[in-house]
Amino acid sequence: MKRKGMCILIGLLAFSFVIGTGVYYSIAGDREVFIEVPLGLPELIAPEDNPMTLAKIELGKMLYFDPRLSISGQLSCATCHDPRLGYSNASSFAVGENHAVGGMNSPTVLNSAYSKTMFWDGREANLEGQAGGPMTASVEMAGIPDEIVQNLNKILEYRELSMMAFGEYLSFTNIRKAIATFERTILAGNSPFDRYYYGKEKGAISDAAMRGKKIFDDPNKGNCKKCHTYTKTDGYFSDNQFHNVGIGYDTKKKGEKDPAGRYGVTKKPADKGRFKTPTLRNVTQTGPYFHDGRTYSLKEAAIICLNGIPNKNLDPEYKVKRKLTDKELDYLVEFMKALEGELPLFALPAIPGLLSKN
Ligand code: HEC
Ligand code: HEC
Numbered sequence: 001m002k003r004k005g006m007c008i009l010i011g012l013l014a015f016s017f018v019i020g021t022g023v024y025y026s027i028a029g030d031r032e033v034f035i036e037v038p039l040g041l042p043e044l045i046a047p048e049d050n051p052m053t054l055a056k057i058e059l060g061k062m063l064y065f066d067p068r069l070s071i072s073g074q075l076s077c078a079t080c081h082d083p084r085l086g087y088s089n090a091s092s093f094a095v096g097e098n099h100a101v102g103g104m105n106s107p108t109v110l111n112s113a114y115s116k117t118m119f120w121d122g123r124e125a126n127l128e129g130q131a132g133g134p135m136t137a138s139v140e141m142a143g144i145p146d147e148i149v150q151n152l153n154k155i156l157e158y159r160e161l162s163m164m165a166f167g168e169y170l171s172f173t174n175i176r177k178a179i180a181t182f183e184r185t186i187l188a189g190n191s192p193f194d195r196y197y198y199g200k201e202k203g204a205i206s207d208a209a210m211r212g213k214k215i216f217d218d219p220n221k222g223n224c225k226k227c228h229t230y231t232k233t234d235g236y237f238s239d240n241q242f243h244n245v246g247i248g249y250d251t252k253k254k255g256e257k258d259p260a261g262r263y264g265v266t267k268k269p270a271d272k273g274r275f276k277t278p279t280l281r282n283v284t285q286t287g288p289y290f291h292d293g294r295t296y297s298l299k300e301a302a303i304i305c306l307n308g309i310p311n312k313n314l315d316p317e318y319k320v321k322r323k324l325t326d327k328e329l330d331y332l333v334e335f336m337k338a339l340e341g342e343l344p345l346f347a348l349p350a351i352p353g354l355l356s357k358n
Contacts, residue, residue, distance in 0.1 A: 030053045030054065030055040030056075031053065032052060032053060033052050033053060033054055033057075035052060035184075035185065035187075037187055037189060038187055038188065038189030038190040038194075038341060038342065039194045039195065039199055040189040040191065040193070040194030040197070040234055040235060040341070041111065041114070041187055041189040041234055041236075042114055042233075042234040042235075043234075044113055044187075047126060050128060050177045050180060050181060052181055052184060052185075053165060055161060055165035056165040056177065056178045056181040057178075057181050057182050057185055058161060058349070059161040059162060059164075059165050059178040059182075060177075060178035060179045060181045060182025060183070061182045061346070061349045062157075062158075062161070062349045062351055062352060063175055063178055063179050063182075064076065064077045064078060064179055064182055064183070065077070065078050065348060065349055065351060066152075066351050066354070067079075067354075068148070068151055068152060068354070069141055069143060069148055069175075070097060070135070070141035070142065070143055071097055071142040071143050071144070072097055072142075075096065075097065075140070075141050077109075077131075077134065077179065080094045080096075080106045080140070081109040083343070085285070086108050086110065086282055086284075086286040086287075087109040087110045087186060087286070088105075088106045088107065088285075088286045088287075089106045090287070090288075091288070091293065092105055092288050092292065092293030093292075093293060094106045094139075094140065096137070096138075096139045096140040096141065096142065097138070097139070097140065097142040100138065100139040100140075100142075101139070102139040102140065103292075104119075104120055104291055104292075105120075105288065105289075105292060105293035107120065107286075108279070108282065108286040109183055109186055110186055110188050110279075110282050110286070110343075111186070111187055111188060111236065111279055111281050112127065112186070113127070113183065113184040113186075113187065114236040114238075114240075114279070115238070115240065115276075115279075116240040117240065117276065118130035118133075119133075119276070120261070120275045120276055120291045121242075121260070121262050121264050121265050121275065121276070122242060122262060122265060122276050123264070123265045126180070127179075127180035127183050127184065128176045128177055128180040129176070130180075131175070131176040131179040131183075132145075132176050135175075145172040146172075148172070148175070149170055149171060152175070153170050155352045155353045156352070157352035157353070158170055158352055165178060185344065186344055187344060188281060188341035188342060188343050188344065189281070189341045189342070190342050191339050191340050191341035191342075192204045192205045192209070192338040192340070193205055193209070193213075193335070193338040193339050194341065196210075196338070197213075198233070205335075205338045206334060206338075208330070208331050209331070209334040209335045209337065210335075211328075211331040211334075211335075212332045212333070212335025212336070212338075213335050213338075215324065215328050215331055215332055215335075216228075216332060216335050221322065221324065221328070222302075222306065222322070222324065222328075222332055223306075223317060223322060224302075224332070226239075226317055227239050227241070227243055227277045227317070228277060228279075228280045235281075236279055236281070237279045237280040237281050237339065238276070238277040238278060238279045238280075239277055240276070240277070241276075241277055242261065242271065242275060242276055242277075243274055243275070243277060243315045243317070244261070244272070244273040244274045244275075244308070244311070244314055244315045245275070245290075245304065245305060245308045245309065245314075245315065246304075246309025246310060246311045246314055247273075247290045247291055247292060247294070247304070247309065248273065248291070248292055249273065249309055249310075249311040250309050251292065251294070258272055258273055259272075259273050259275075260272065260273075261273050261274045261275045261291075262274040262275065270313070272313050273311060273313050274313075274315075280339055281339050282340050282341055282343075283298065283339060283340075284298070284336070284337055284339075284340045285340065289301045290304070298336050298337075299329055299332075299333050302329055302332045302333060302336075303329065306322050306324060
């Protein structure tokens, strides 16, 4: 699925349906499906070895909401990436099995199809790799792969769906592939900004948001676009790079090490304290913000991100000190609000063997 606008041959069995605003599937059995992305989003590219099929999307959706992926049978992916909470969890840190608290804020899964690496430090390459992490992480779902696979394969619906999707029963790899495929359909675009900028719809955003856009773009004002990027054709509002904004340098206790960030993966000293630029799409819904979930306030986040928090490895973009008036900060916030896109709409799946539709 490389080309935007690519068509697929639709056979006799084919039918199409709408999963949510702007996301369409045309399907032919378990053949590759074409997903038309909402306005403003980049083209969707699935890995060569995990093409999008309807069977996989359906299977992945059930697995995403299935608490049997966790050791206690109580936590699903949706516990920490809840569709009602911007696909995040509205708390600073995630609480996993045995009330274990990890030290990281749950990022949103919305539009994570466009994230070139996974996690705040980018330690996983893609959604397939990522999905294995939480199932087994002790602070998250604490599961054992073989047990999860065995348990789920006891259920007829899962066996059937997996046969359709993969031509075999569930394996840990198949579970990850199916969840990743479902996650690639969790897209939100067609925001007021998208309609204004890409759809050329006059009046789609307020005057204040338009002023905010100028400040966001201007290297001498906000300079936000430098890292929260968008182009003339589309935007993810993240450059998919790692930057040291200084988060965590100010809150660490005496004697505690500097926040590792990307350094934890590369061991390059220059990467100390660098974290992945989060997308700003639907940022109104994904708080609290930053990797330590320190604030719910977009204005406060903008103030922090304008000049960063001083430390010896602060991003070079912050060499210039920038100053904005209170009004200008409010405009920036109005612009970020205009990035709130339409959420995908889908019926919550009946989890096989747990919930029935009636
Ligand atoms: C207990 C809470 C919890 C559960 C359960 C959980 N996650 Fe996460 N998720 C997190 C946290 C916290 C992070 C960030 C961790 C980090 O960066 O070190 C994260 C990161 C991610 C990311 C990376 C997003 C990005 O932008 O980098 C994806 C995708 C994701 N989780 C999907 C899933 C899936 C799929 C499941 C189910 C198999 C799942 N999560 C279960 C808390 C959770
Ligand atoms: C040098 C690159 C860079 C620039 C410039 C920049 N940001 Fe950021 N921004 C980041 C990174 C990296 C993070 C995450 C930092 C962390 O949590 O450690 C972030 C986080 C944020 C967040 C929190 C989002 C979330 O989901 O946690 C907001 C809001 C934000 N930036 C807005 C802005 C605004 C507004 C501007 C302009 C005034 C701006 N940023 C400029 C790199 C940048």
